[in-house]
Amino acid sequence: MKIESPVQLAETAGQLNSRPRPPMKLLVSLGTCGIAAGTQPVLKAIKDEITERRLENAIEVSEVGCMGLCYAEPVIMLLDRESGKRLIYGDVTPQQIPAILAAGTDAPATGTRTIERNWYYPESETPADGEFQARIVLRNTGRINPENIEEYIAEGGYTALAKVLTEMKPQDVIDLITASGLRGRGGGGFPTGRKWQFAANQPAGEKFIICNADEGDPGAFMDRAVLEGDPHTVLEAMAIGGYAIGASTGVIYIRAEYPLAVKRLEIAIRQAEERGLLGKNLFGSGFDFKIEIKFGAGAFVCGEETALIHSIEGKRGEPTVKPPFPAVEGLWKRPSVVNNVETYANICAIVRKGAEWFRSIGTQGSPGTKVFALAGKVAKVGLVEVPMGSTLREIIFGIGGGIKHGREFKAVQTGGPSGGCITKQHLDLGIDYESLKGIGSMMGSGGMIVMDEDDCMVNIAKFFLEFTLDESCGKCTPCRIGNRRLYEMLEDITNGLGTVETIEKLKTLSATIKDTALCGLGQTSPNPVLSTLSNFEEEYLAHVKESRCPAGVCVKLVHYTITDKCVGCGLCVRHCPANCISGERKMRHEIDQSRCLKCGACYQVCKFHAVEKH
């Protein structure tokens, strides 16, 4: 049935919420990593158990998106509708299911792992103790079934669009978003309201509103989680943006590596069209809006807005110089607004709760929250959404549970290949767009890769440059050739061929690339080099002066020596492929360093831990 007015929308939501429903709700996390970790067999066990024990009227199973608890997948949440009690189980196996369903929500089943919820929903709750996370962007992700529009409507979905279309003028919407201080969550932090204003100021005619879902930053997966877990939020926000700037077509540009997100978006668009929430004359306002999906094909640079537009037009995704900005001349040379998925996911909440409410969360300059994808050597890998201004210590050690295996924290990399490393001394800095820039990194899309003492920072810089080399479109010389030279210098250093001059050259060339490259990708590509150099210069110096890799990563710089613990068993001699170990039986052996291949075979086979690696 089509929904044609706000009243009808409210009635539908009311009916959905007053339906008789089973007292217990069981949420099963079915995002990409949940499925990879084995949620499907768990889901099957749940369904079998429910059929077998005839629990259809007692438990409702809902397949939801990612809850952000990636470290504990497969994750399920049991919720008692009446008492509001809930239990979150992690590392669930199909064998545990009968016990979990039998135990209810009063006490956890024995032999299982339960997880405390550490987030709250600012739209409807106040934080309790230990709830560090504030979920605005992820408010529905992991709570509703993304493939069923009814669940979204029941949670107040599409009320923001109804309000905008029936009570507000386009300029009111732009003023509201400007007043909220929302900034682009894709990395740059450009004020969203101002972007919309530019496009709205262009002469009326065909315009486009585009969603950048080309999440290419390695190590960031929040956009995927939102699209897989709550696609309607993005659709609704795009319609609101379209109304504000005068566009009747929305385009979602999504990377081909996210098949599940594509599938769920397609389902969501179809369901919204069936309900009349996308299409012609929405809510009787005379406003038409349709959404198309366009696919990327594996090019990181297409996250840059001009490159993205070229890619939608079916061309090579090469960036062009701005101005003209897309807001003036974008897709098919029409005014276009490009916003990131996470930015859109904030819009509906702002419309419902107002600019003041949004400003009450986060910092003065960067209101609201930010989702971070916490990964690397941290104990609890997952998605976290915290108010802007939270410290890295709260995120990594509070929510993230510290470093895995009790190792020492060394650095955290934010901002992906364009960002930088942050060290221990800045752990207590409240993070927002400006503060991160101030310490030589950037917000980026929110990837947060934690590194410990076993990571070599020169090698990390080399890794990011290799990425840039792969992804450079080749259009401008500084990026195409300059980064190649940077990479070669870093390779020299990790191979023990670098000198102090190499480090000086690295600095000069990095500065040149920053100043002269054409687009954001090139201009920021030397950042990993510069930030590791400024924070870990002693590590670079150890490589070039002492031919030593302090983390023991750079193979060519590693030395193996045999200590007093050697009993002369000869095992290493037999395994050495270069025959460079010698010594009499039952006497301490020696490695001929000039012939050693650094393969590590002796280190691995020695039963007496007599071979040392430095």
Add this chain to the structure above:
Amino acid sequence: MSCQCQCAATSPTRTPEDAAKFDELGRFIASLNVDAIPDRRRGYLIQILHRAQSIFGYLPEEVQEFVARALNISRAEVYGVISFYSYFTDKPVGRYKINVCTGTACFVKGAPKVLNEFKARLGIKEGESTPDGKFFLGALRCVGACSLAPVVMVNDKVYGNMTADKVADILKECGE
């Protein structure tokens, strides 16, 4: 303006299977109604190439020619797009597409060791297929399953928490 040499129009060597594939691609292109706005025909190129690659497995010259004609653009432009995007390939690939994720999270957790083990066992470099057409080895950037790092994808299946030791098991699993 279209090419006059009739290179693709008269290709007598097409096998029945190939002809069926071209028919399928032709039907897909027809369903898109690419001529609705002639200036914007190109906007369908990437979508069509995705479909073509899923039908044929790769994008040989004949297919490129076919797509170029359908959109009335030059083959050079089609090839330019194929060579730009890493997802597209104009060479046949192995039946088992092994992709090692080399995103940041996987990198710090040891993806290079896993990749090297695959290289050594298969005797090919990344981006290549084995001569028997069984395996393709590639490296891709972040599948977004960072909690399982390091991750390997074989066709559509994700293997998490990989180590070099598990490489042999995966290859064995693929053995027919």
